[in-house]
Amino acid sequence: MEGDRRDMTTMNLPIVSSCSVDGCSYNHDHDCHAGAITVTGSAGAACGTFVHTADKGGVDAHGHVGACHRADCRHNDHLECTASGVDVGAGADPADCLTFAPA
Numbered sequence: 001m002e003g004d005r006r007d008m009t010t011m012n013l014p015i016v017s018s019c020s021v022d023g024c025s026y027n028h029d030h031d032c033h034a035g036a037i038t039v040t041g042s043a044g045a046a047c048g049t050f051v052h053t054a055d056k057g058g059v060d061a062h063g064h065v066g067a068c069h070r071a072d073c074r075h076n077d078h079l080e081c082t083a084s085g086v087d088v089g090a091g092a093d094p095a096d097c098l099t100f101a102p103a
Helices: none
Strands: 015-019 037-039 065-068 085-089
Touching: none
Parallel strands: 015 085, 037 065
Antiparallel strands: none
8 A cells, every 4th residue: 555544444444433413313322323424525524424314224333434525634544534433423514523623
């Protein structure tokens, strides 16, 4: 691999450490169960995987960060998150990556 880019398999993607967004289909007791979320490039750093519904979905494991469109975040390396984990909660949008840090 080039430079310091990591081998980004699902085994080493950063986890969603916590999610305080009530009403999201993937939130089970403040634990994200999406296979992998996408942090979008909108104002704030929105969780693009947020689905507002009472139906529960997802996988039987912690959610991971699959992609990050916020190239201006210090944890972003070639659109991949390098944080050890992220927290999702209300911000500019109902579900934002609260770990976002300007580069």
